[in-house]
Amino acid sequence: MRINVAVTIILIVVIAVFALLGTRLFYLQKYKADDYEIESQSRQLAIITIKPPRGIIVDRNNNILAASNIVEVVYAEPRLMSDPDVAKLIAGRLSKILGMFGPEILKIIYKSKNPGYVKIKEGVTRIQREAIDKGITNGSLRGIGLMPKWQRYYPTGSLMSHIIGYTGYEEVGLEGLELKFNSQLEGGKGQDIFRVDAHRKPIGLEHSVGNMKEGSSLILTVDSTIQEFTRSALIKQWKAFEAESATAVVMDPWTGAILSLVSVPDYDPAKYSTATDSMRRNRALTDPFEPGSIFKPIVATIGLDCKAFGYNASFFCEHGSYSGKFGTIGEWAGHRFGNLTVYDVLVRSSNIGMAKIGRKIGYKRLHKGIKMFGFGSKTGIDIPGEAAGTVRNLKDWNSYSIRVSFGHEVSVTAIQMVRAYSILANGGSIITPHIVRAIVNGEGQITEIKRPDALTGHVIKTEVANWVVRKPLVGVVADKKGTGKKTALEKWQVFGKTGTANISGRGGYDETNYVASFAGGAPAEKPKIVVLVSVRKPNKSLGKGYSGGMVAAPAVKEIIEKTLTYMENI
Amino acid sequence: MSLLIELPILILMGMGTVFVFSAGANVSSSFNFQKFYSFTTHKQLLFFPLAVCVMYAMAHLDAKRLSFTRAGVVKSYTPYLLALSAILLVLALVPGIGTPKNHSWRWLTLAVGPVKISFQPSELAKWAVIIYMAAILDLCADSLKKYWKRFIPICVVPAIIVALIIGQDFGTAAFILFLAFIMLIIGGATWWHFLTPMPIISAVFYFSIVRFPYRMERIKAFFDADSESSATYHALQSLIAVSTGGILGKGLGRGYSKHGHLPEDTTDFIFAIIGEELGFVGCMFVIGMFVLLTVMSLIAVNRSRNRFCKLLAAGIALTIGLQAAINIGVVTSVLPTKGIPLPFLSAGGTSLLLTAAAAGLLISIARQTEDLTVIDDLYPAMEIVNEPVAAAV
Numbered sequence: 001m002r003i004n005v006a007v008t009i010i011l012i013v014v015i016a017v018f019a020l021l022g023t024r025l026f027y028l029q030k031y032k033a034d035d036y037e038i039e040s041q042s043r044q045l046a047i048i049t050i051k052p053p054r055g056i057i058v059d060r061n062n063n064i065l066a067a068s069n070i071v072e073v074v075y076a077e078p079r080l081m082s083d084p085d086v087a088k089l090i091a092g093r094l095s096k097i098l099g100m101f102g103p104e105i106l107k108i109i110y111k112s113k114n115p116g117y118v119k120i121k122e123g124v125t126r127i128q129r130e131a132i133d134k135g136i137t138n139g140s141l142r143g144i145g146l147m148p149k150w151q152r153y154y155p156t157g158s159l160m161s162h163i164i165g166y167t168g169y170e171e172v173g174l175e176g177l178e179l180k181f182n183s184q185l186e187g188g189k190g191q192d193i194f195r196v197d198a199h200r201k202p203i204g205l206e207h208s209v210g211n212m213k214e215g216s217s218l219i220l221t222v223d224s225t226i227q228e229f230t231r232s233a234l235i236k237q238w239k240a241f242e243a244e245s246a247t248a249v250v251m252d253p254w255t256g257a258i259l260s261l262v263s264v265p266d267y268d269p270a271k272y273s274t275a276t277d278s279m280r281r282n283r284a285l286t287d288p289f290e291p292g293s294i295f296k297p298i299v300a301t302i303g304l305d306c307k308a309f310g311y312n313a314s315f316f317c318e319h320g321s322y323s324g325k326f327g328t329i330g331e332w333a334g335h336r337f338g339n340l341t342v343y344d345v346l347v348r349s350s351n352i353g354m355a356k357i358g359r360k361i362g363y364k365r366l367h368k369g370i371k372m373f374g375f376g377s378k379t380g381i382d383i384p385g386e387a388a389g390t391v392r393n394l395k396d397w398n399s400y401s402i403r404v405s406f407g408h409e410v411s412v413t414a415i416q417m418v419r420a421y422s423i424l425a426n427g428g429s430i431i432t433p434h435i436v437r438a439i440v441n442g443e444g445q446i447t448e449i450k451r452p453d454a455l456t457g458h459v460i461k462t463e464v465a466n467w468v469v470r471k472p473l474v475g476v477v478a479d480k481k482g483t484g485k486k487t488a489l490e491k492w493q494v495f496g497k498t499g500t501a502n503i504s505g506r507g508g509y510d511e512t513n514y515v516a517s518f519a520g521g522a523p524a525e526k527p528k529i530v531v532l533v534s535v536r537k538p539n540k541s542l543g544k545g546y547s548g549g550m551v552a553a554p555a556v557k558e559i560i561e562k563t564l565t566y567m568e569n570i
Numbered sequence: 571m572s573l574l575i576e577l578p579i580l581i582l583m584g585m586g587t588v589f590v591f592s593a594g595a596n597v598s599s600s601f602n603f604q605k606f607y608s609f610t611t612h613k614q615l616l617f618f619p620l621a622v623c624v625m626y627a628m629a630h631l632d633a634k635r636l637s638f639t640r641a642g643v644v645k646s647y648t649p650y651l652l653a654l655s656a657i658l659l660v661l662a663l664v665p666g667i668g669t670p671k672n673h674s675w676r677w678l679t680l681a682v683g684p685v686k687i688s689f690q691p692s693e694l695a696k697w698a699v700i701i702y703m704a705a706i707l708d709l710c711a712d713s714l715k716k717y718w719k720r721f722i723p724i725c726v727v728p729a730i731i732v733a734l735i736i737g738q739d740f741g742t743a744a745f746i747l748f749l750a751f752i753m754l755i756i757g758g759a760t761w762w763h764f765l766t767p768m769p770i771i772s773a774v775f776y777f778s779i780v781r782f783p784y785r786m787e788r789i790k791a792f793f794d795a796d797s798e799s800s801a802t803y804h805a806l807q808s809l810i811a812v813s814t815g816g817i818l819g820k821g822l823g824r825g826y827s828k829h830g831h832l833p834e835d836t837t838d839f840i841f842a843i844i845g846e847e848l849g850f851v852g853c854m855f856v857i858g859m860f861v862l863l864t865v866m867s868l869i870a871v872n873r874s875r876n877r878f879c880k881l882l883a884a885g886i887a888l889t890i891g892l893q894a895a896i897n898i899g900v901v902t903s904v905l906p907t908k909g910i911p912l913p914f915l916s917a918g919g920t921s922l923l924l925t926a927a928a929a930g931l932l933i934s935i936a937r938q939t940e941d942l943t944v945i946d947d948l949y950p951a952m953e954i955v956n957e958p959v960a961a962a963v
Contacts, residue, residue: 003880004872006756010888011868017895018861022854024902028813029850036813039806044826198830 292501358405496520628930
């Protein structure tokens with residue numbers, strides 16, 4: 001029968017088609033399974049990164065300077081609130097709980113570019129959290145969620161801003177120690193890999209990767225109390241003289257440990273986004289300046305150390321005006337000195353005397369000596385952003401370069417200057433300025449950071465260093481003709497050197513803009529601290545003075561007095 | 571004999587219910603039993619036993635009540651079934667009565683109390699055309715060779731039905747047309763007759779593809795796998811689901827594609843979910859069931875002595891088998907993306923209930939071939955006489 005034949009043929013065709021489909025399935029499911037598994041991952045997998053708490057930062061007395069805590073973030077899912085009436089209703093309920101203005105909440109929700117998430121408020125009280133939790137559970141706050149988030153907080157506010165720095169999005173360090181030690185502070189991240197639906201809602205945990213490791217913590221050499229002394233003394237002068245900026249550093253001259261480091265203007269790390277670039281700059285490290293007279297003791301020390309002249313050598317100071325191929329060099333405040341000894345050149349801060357000393361040393365030895373003291377290269381301090389300053393190559397020195405002898409034609413950072421004075425104060429040993437004493441890992445194990453042993457490498461002879469500190473630098477403070485008398489204390493013998501440097505601008509030195517500095521320390525016999533205060537552009541027109549002796553010295557005195565009193569009592 | 575037709579159908583319907591439930595159970599949907607009927611997965615739980623009842627009810631109907639030769643053209647159900655199909659198809663096109671879904675008018679929605687029942691008239695039309703073709707080819711068995719008097723008039727009815735569907739549902743229209751041709755071949759039409767309407771059909775199909783950009787897009791996407799259209803996405807998601815199932819599958823309910831990644835996962839792409847969760851083994855089991863069903867049905871066709879029953883059973887079996895093959899072809903990207911349900915497995919009441927009804931007719935025909943006491947008109951008299959003798963021996 002015809003139908004039977006047709007049906008049989010069709011039957012064979014249908015079976016063949018099914019067989020081919022079976023072959024296709026076998027090919028797909030046996031040989032293409034892995035390819036499509038990879039293809040599926042971009043859509044079906046989601047990775048959730050789990051962050052351990054970031055390490056804390058404490059000062060030498062274990063006071064917390066930076067730590068992380070969990071804050072609850074109230075967020076909205078705008079796509080669930082596309083109906084304006086619903087959105088209004090929920091915003092109204094939420095505004096009652098959070099005490100926020102309802103229309104403000106609505107505005108946040110409507111302005112969101114991400115339909116799945118917009119932050120409404122960070123940080124809620126326990127009562128608010130419970131109210132929101134209840135609302136989410138019973139459905140009255142549909143589309144609102146609470147999510148915990150790590151947040152960095154800085155209990156000391158702007159006190160330590162330039163040391164600690166700050167963290168940005170997802171607690172990544174952006175400045176200061178937060179940046180430099182980011183990987184240690186951060187610890188190890190863990191990742192959970194989830195299968196998700198098309199809306200990226202997790203279906204189930206696939207597996208976890210990474211090794212979660214709590215972040216390490218930092219113990220600093222800084223002392224919050226000394227930092228506070230330093231900062232308040234500095235801000236007092238900064239404001240009184242309406243200066244552009246100011247910086248101060250206190251260092252232990254024997255180890256290079258920084259006890260305090262302040263730069264103003266400063267900012268609150270918790271609100272770093274509102275800070276201007278000027279506020280964020282850590283001027284003690286990033287802003288090299290021509291040091292002026294505070295550089296003189298270094299040059300004199302180099303001369304004495306290489307025996308270019310003796311302690312009693314005297315130099316003719318040309319009665320206030322010294323001319324030559326190098327142009328004309330004058331004295332500050334129009335002094336007209338005759339013969340001055342090395343001691344007097346430093347105590348009375350004679351530029352011409354220093355120029356003579358510089359000539360006596362010679363460029364080659366002077367350049368080498370300055371480099372030996374560490375100028376022109378970074379100190380290696382563990383705060384990021386350090387500048388090297390400028391010491392020109394010897395072959396670029398010309399006749400004008402004689403001014404290096406009294407602190408011009410070179411630029412230095414505050415931290416380099418403090419180190420140089422520390423080298424004088426500790427008897428000539430190289431030290432590395434540092435601020436992190438030890439790292440504490442997640443298990444609480446403390447690892448002290450190894451420093452090159454202090455007092456091994458000598459830059460200059462101890463005898464010379466001691467003489468410079470105990471005679472001329474003490475004289476600056478104690479001598480009746482000294483420029484730094486304002487730092488004198490009854491209880492301790494302060495030593496140091498004032499400096500008032502013109503700021504070189506376009507077309508030569510500016511007669512109204514100065515950097516007023518004082519570098520010194522106490523007590524002179526066995527220095528415990530070295531202090532530098534440098535105030536940039538004090539307002540000369542106030543008539544209160546603009547010199548290192550007038551502007552910087554009172555701050556140094558206050559810092560030394562309070563710090564040494566404090567150190568004796570602990 | 572008929573048991574071997576019933577069993578694969580019952581197994582497939584059972585599997586369908588399980589997989590519609592599995593595909594429907596995803597993290598984004600929550601259950602609300604007060605709105606029971608509005609969830610596809612729940613509806614399917616209801617349709618499964620209903621479909622079984624419909625199937626066995628139809629199995630008790632004498633298939634010959636549809637025949638023109640036995641019941642007479644006017645007394646037969648077939649013309650009324652065709653008329654109903656045509657009316658419903660027209661109604662579906664009327665705004666306010668028909669319900670647009672995905673920009674095409676394929677659905678009729680009836681509100682019965684709080685429950686809305688959706689009905690797809692093209693499904694009914696498909697079976698009506700099959701039955702009509704069987705009946706008319708039975709009626710005109712001896713005069714089929716006449717081109718103007720027979721071939722053309724026979725073709726008019728399917729042409730009208732296809733014309734009503736093609737604007738809204740290209741795939742179903744093409745499928746119905748294809749089935750009508752196969753029925754003509756089986757029925758014994760002359761081969762060159764088929765060539766004559768081809769130019770017209772080709773033109774109509776070409777325009778109905780070009781006029782709708784999404785159809786062009788689907789076809790382009792099929793030939794250009796790198797394009798970024800939704801059709802490519804659909805095909806890729808389907809291949810991901812099937813392939814990642816591997817040989818043994820991820821386990822029932824453990825697939826990921828159903829979580830919003832694969833669209834139409836409960837309906838046209840249910841086979842992809844089966845592939846993902848039960849793997850190659852599960853796929854081959856389903857294909858095996860369809861093959862068994864087709865083979866057993868066509869054996870029943872060969873055994874049947876009634877021309878109408880032969881034609882109807884062949885039509886039903888081929889419809890089910892071909893539709894399954896096309897659906898699996900689409901899921902495995904052998905064919906371009908085309909919305910055509912997998913018989914017995916895809917969610918959807920119209921398709922399931924009507925396919926069950928057709929399967930019931932198939933079972934009814936198969937049972938008649940076993941039951942030799944049924945005396946058939948066309949049975950040669952000799953054999954009828956010999957029957958009791960043989961039984962007595």
